Amino acid sequence: MITFKISLLLLLFSFSSFTLGQVNPNSQVSSKIYNIPNYVYPCTRMLTNNGVAGCTSKAGGNDGAIFLIDSDASLDNLISGPSQPDKIILALDPDYFNKSIIEKVNSKSFEGILVLTDKPQSYAYSPDIAYPNKAFGLYPNSNFTWNTLGDGLSELSFNYPIFAIDTNTSIEIRQYGESNRNGLYPKHGAQLISFMQAIMTSESCLHRGFCAPMGGLSSWATFSPSITSAQPILMVIVPMDTTAFFHDMAIGAQSNTYASVVLTSIMRSLSMVDQSTWNMQVVFAVFNGERWGYLGSTKFVNDIVNFKCSEYYDDTNTTCSSPFNSDLAFMNISLSNIQAILELNQIGNPLTTNAKQQLLFAINQVNPNSPQSTIRSNIMSVSDRLNLSVGCQVATDVPELPPSSSMSFLKVSPNIDHAVITDHFGAYTNNFYNSHQDTSSNVNQQILQDTITLFATVIDQMAGGKNNITVDTTFMNDIFSCLTQSFSCDYVERLLPVYPYDTYPSFYSSVYGTAPTAQLLTIQAQFFHNLFINLTNSVVGDVCSNSKSCPSSDYSCIGSRCRISNTHYHEAVSLAFTFDGSTGNFRVTNTTYPTYTESNWDYTQVKFFLVDSKKSEIIFLIVGIIEFLSTVAILIFSRNYLSKRYKLL
Amino acid sequence: MTQLLFYGCLFVGFSPILAFYAMVVCRNSQLIILSIGGSFFWLLSMLVASIWWYIIPPMRTSFWFIIPFSIAIQEAFRYLFYRLYAWGFNNRPSLSQVQSQLQKQLKEKSINSSDQSETELQQQQQSSQQPNHQDINTRLETLSARPNHTLSSAAIGCGSGITYAFVMYGTIMWDSQGPGNLFSAACPTVSLFMISAILALCISLLHIAWNVIAFQGFRSKKYYLVAFVIICHYLISYLTLLNIKKSCEGSVVSIGIITILTIAFCFRTLLNSDSISKKVD
Numbered sequence: 001m002i003t004f005k006i007s008l009l010l011l012l013f014s015f016s017s018f019t020l021g022q023v024n025p026n027s028q029v030s031s032k033i034y035n036i037p038n039y040v041y042p043c044t045r046m047l048t049n050n051g052v053a054g055c056t057s058k059a060g061g062n063d064g065a066i067f068l069i070d071s072d073a074s075l076d077n078l079i080s081g082p083s084q085p086d087k088i089i090l091a092l093d094p095d096y097f098n099k100s101i102i103e104k105v106n107s108k109s110f111e112g113i114l115v116l117t118d119k120p121q122s123y124a125y126s127p128d129i130a131y132p133n134k135a136f137g138l139y140p141n142s143n144f145t146w147n148t149l150g151d152g153l154s155e156l157s158f159n160y161p162i163f164a165i166d167t168n169t170s171i172e173i174r175q176y177g178e179s180n181r182n183g184l185y186p187k188h189g190a191q192l193i194s195f196m197q198a199i200m201t202s203e204s205c206l207h208r209g210f211c212a213p214m215g216g217l218s219s220w221a222t223f224s225p226s227i228t229s230a231q232p233i234l235m236v237i238v239p240m241d242t243t244a245f246f247h248d249m250a251i252g253a254q255s256n257t258y259a260s261v262v263l264t265s266i267m268r269s270l271s272m273v274d275q276s277t278w279n280m281q282v283v284f285a286v287f288n289g290e291r292w293g294y295l296g297s298t299k300f301v302n303d304i305v306n307f308k309c310s311e312y313y314d315d316t317n318t319t320c321s322s323p324f325n326s327d328l329a330f331m332n333i334s335l336s337n338i339q340a341i342l343e344l345n346q347i348g349n350p351l352t353t354n355a356k357q358q359l360l361f362a363i364n365q366v367n368p369n370s371p372q373s374t375i376r377s378n379i380m381s382v383s384d385r386l387n388l389s390v391g392c393q394v395a396t397d398v399p400e401l402p403p404s405s406s407m408s409f410l411k412v413s414p415n416i417d418h419a420v421i422t423d424h425f426g427a428y429t430n431n432f433y434n435s436h437q438d439t440s441s442n443v444n445q446q447i448l449q450d451t452i453t454l455f456a457t458v459i460d461q462m463a464g465g466k467n468n469i470t471v472d473t474t475f476m477n478d479i480f481s482c483l484t485q486s487f488s489c490d491y492v493e494r495l496l497p498v499y500p501y502d503t504y505p506s507f508y509s510s511v512y513g514t515a516p517t518a519q520l521l522t523i524q525a526q527f528f529h530n531l532f533i534n535l536t537n538s539v540v541g542d543v544c545s546n547s548k549s550c551p552s553s554d555y556s557c558i559g560s561r562c563r564i565s566n567t568h569y570h571e572a573v574s575l576a577f578t579f580d581g582s583t584g585n586f587r588v589t590n591t592t593y594p595t596y597t598e599s600n601w602d603y604t605q606v607k608f609f610l611v612d613s614k615k616s617e618i619i620f621l622i623v624g625i626i627e628f629l630s631t632v633a634i635l636i637f638s639r640n641y642l643s644k645r646y647k648l649l
Numbered sequence: 650m651t652q653l654l655f656y657g658c659l660f661v662g663f664s665p666i667l668a669f670y671a672m673v674v675c676r677n678s679q680l681i682i683l684s685i686g687g688s689f690f691w692l693l694s695m696l697v698a699s700i701w702w703y704i705i706p707p708m709r710t711s712f713w714f715i716i717p718f719s720i721a722i723q724e725a726f727r728y729l730f731y732r733l734y735a736w737g738f739n740n741r742p743s744l745s746q747v748q749s750q751l752q753k754q755l756k757e758k759s760i761n762s763s764d765q766s767e768t769e770l771q772q773q774q775q776s777s778q779q780p781n782h783q784d785i786n787t788r789l790e791t792l793s794a795r796p797n798h799t800l801s802s803a804a805i806g807c808g809s810g811i812t813y814a815f816v817m818y819g820t821i822m823w824d825s826q827g828p829g830n831l832f833s834a835a836c837p838t839v840s841l842f843m844i845s846a847i848l849a850l851c852i853s854l855l856h857i858a859w860n861v862i863a864f865q866g867f868r869s870k871k872y873y874l875v876a877f878v879i880i881c882h883y884l885i886s887y888l889t890l891l892n893i894k895k896s897c898e899g900s901v902v903s904i905g906i907i908t909i910l911t912i913a914f915c916f917r918t919l920l921n922s923d924s925i926s927k928k929v930d
Contacts, residue, residue: 029820029821029824029831030824030827032831033824033827033829033830033831034827034829063828185838186830186832186837186838186840189828189829191827191828191829607828607829609827609828609829609830610829610830610831610832611828611829611830612651612654612830612840614653616840617651617653617654617657618653620653620654620657620658620661620843620846621653621654621656621657621660623657623660623661624656624657624658624659624660624661624664624846625660627660627661627664627665627850628660628664628665628668631664631665631668631669632668632672635668635669635672635673636672639672639673646920
């Protein structure tokens with residue numbers, strides 16, 4: 001009997017799960033019904049003080065039959081064709097994922113959207129807004145458009161779930177959608193679960209504990225064992241985080257990950273040169289949360305200017321208990337000591353060339369025509385001196401500084417010498433700014449080595465060195481593939497205490513945490529920090545298994561060795577929020593700063609399965625009820641009939 | 650969406666046997682106890698069968714090999730339970746036997762009492778307040794009388810049938826609540842939940858019929874009835890194997906027909922048996 005078979009299987013479960021702990025996943029009924037892909041990338045809900053953006057499903061998830069939109073004909077069929085007999089989940093071909101299509105299909109009723117990723121998008125597209133972080137930069141009233149491709153899809157709010165699906169599953173879904181077109185049952189269906197707890201505004205959801213502020217941890221490091229006021233500081237900065245419509249797919253290769261690769265490779269090159277002649281302290285920093293209103297850099301600048309510790313944790317004066325700050329090393333940096341800032345921003349794919357056929361980076365400055373700028377003259381002299389495939393040129397035609405972390409410094413101290421390096425002269429040339437399509441194929445890997453040589457030489461020269469820079473190409477290529485292709489390289493294994501669950505690299509900053517003492521450390525932020533320690537360590541000690549087995553608290557155990565390095569985390573959180581110790585929640589106390597928060601959720605999941613027609617299920621239920629009523633009737637009748645005629649012994 | 654399917658399956662699979670339980674078994678406390686006994690023995694037989702299945706890993710998915718053993722074990726436990734039942738009940742008068750005896754006594758009494766004088770009647774009333782030994786015995790007999798053999802065996806079968814349906818099918822049916830549905834290779838267009846509901850319906854009813862027939866056979870030593878039950882059990886079990894790959898129509902339709910025929914045969918044997926007789930008034 002089939003049912004007999006299943007009972008045996010059930011008994012097997014009780015045996016195996018209680019005695020041996022082995023469960024055969026193929027024998028569970030629900031695992032036979034549901035195909036659950038391991039990696040799905042949900043659109044989640046974000047909030048500001050003005051409202052919500054992003055997506056949410058119903059509490060139990062949204063389900064329906066898959067309806068594939070991969071051509072204009074299938075789109076027309078949905079919009080003007082006959083109405084669908086079932087609830088539907090739209091599966092959008094990569095080319096059909098943009099604001100105009102979403103607005104078109106919004107007129108029809110559907111349960112959710114799956115975005116396929118089995119093909120690259122064939123046209124340039126950005127779901128971000130036209131001027132990212134406009135309100136929090138130097139030019140809140142600007143009329144300029146940086147991200148000309150941006151249609152602002154990421155800022156919209158959807159009351160249905162949207163998921164991106166990994167490549168292999170996308171291929172399956174395409175087949176499901178094609179087979180559903182014949183209208184025969186069973187159809188292929190999907191259930192999308194991404195219920196977001198937060199509603200309304202950041203203020204109300206923080207009060208209820210249903211969301212957490214955006215942010216994370218920035219990292220900064222320097223080769224010198226300690227920061228002193230005796231020597232001026234050169235800041236070399238990169239905005240570390242990026243975003244995408246699907247946050248977990250935010251590789252952001254061109255928008256900033258390329259710059260992160262360049263920065264770490266520069267540090268690698270500079271760690272091998274003679275620094276004895278340097279008369280500047282070079283501080284390397286990657287700022288987190290920059291996509292959400294320059295959180296990392298604003299917090300850093302604010303702390304070095306305003307932070308005062310009223311109660312130290314202990315005599316070493318490295319930790320402050322009120323206000324809480326676990327690492328006070330930044331207090332050695334004073335803003336007046338920062339002589340220059342070199343920011344590597346969007347540098348992945350320069351397109352402009354000069355007469356020497358060099359690909360040109362733009363040097364952006366608030367006032368590009370000002371006569372004295374040491375950093376500009378240094379960059380130009382190096383660019384002219386070295387015979388590389390890349391060069392630099394001052395962007396004189398651009399009216400403003402492009403959105404950049406340097407703005408946070410310049411807002412407080414406008415006279416700091418600075419250069420924001422970009423690959424675009426004017427509006428962005430990035431084809432997929434803040435889109436999940438901004439992958440390693442969107443950047444120019446050929447010029448990576450020359451870019452590193454160029455800027456490492458600039459930094460060395462500015463600091464006072466006269467070294468010939470050599471690039472560790474193995475390191476460069478490893479880090480490049482690690483950060484833009486698969487987060488599974490040798491360095492990840494060596495430097496991180498845990499192996500990432502999903503090796504899809506994502507530099508979405510995520511949330512700061514639920515309290516200053518309960519901060520969330522993303523694996524990417526931790527990677528940069530540990531890599532910085534590895535690159536700048538001044539002392540390498542014994543083999544260790546964790547930091548406690550190292551001789552003193554100055555050491556950290558990175559890559560199985562005790563190391564001393566002047567590397568520090570710095571909180572990246574908006575100054576709009578104040579932590580209220582009595583309620584244990586953040587409060588919005590200053591709305592001039594960004595109020596981005598991210599909703600909490602329990603889990604996100606996509607399931608695929610077969611669905612039957614509703615008609616046959618209704619018929620079956622009616623048959624069942626008739627059967628029940630007739631059984632009762634037969635029993636009453638036969639009891640009366642038999643008891644009159646027969647005597648039971 | 651498929652809460653619909655869940656309730657459909659619930660009604661189709663469980664309603665007849667639960668209605669039988671509520672309307673027949675629950676009217677007598679002893680029948681309820683017997684049905685619980687029936688379900689316990691069926692669970693024991695499943696335990697032994699699953700141990701057998703578990704200790705031979707290479708044959709776990711070879712159902713043709715597992716079926717004969719588990720049916721043999723089930724039938725052995727049916728016989729064991731019959732022996733237990735016979736040991737406790739066979740020498741007892743049935744409720745209807747006690748009742749008819751009581752009526753006979755009362756009849757005799759009323760014939761006698763019509764001749765007696767008024768004083769004697771008063772004495773009689775006094776003595777009825779302190780009942781005599783014969784009355785006490787009759788009441789005890791009524792309380793401890795067994796239900797008739799047919800209903801007893803049906804209750805035992807009902808117990809095992811309900812347990813069967815819940816253990817084998819109830820847990821699967823739980824999964825029909827979700828949005829997804831399950832289809833087998835043999836039946837790519839009909840939900841496996843529906844097929845299983847129909848099979849659960851047939852086989853749970855067959856459990857009642859088999860138990861009635863088998864107990865009849867054991868009691869009256871008509872062993873061809875027992876042989877019929879065993880053969881029918883084998884037939885049904887092997888027919889369900891058609892669901893895996895070949896044809897679900899073949900399995901469901903033939904199992905349905907066999908169920909109807911078996912129930913009809915069950916009634917026929919009852920009418921020919923010693924546990925039922927025509928009323929003569």
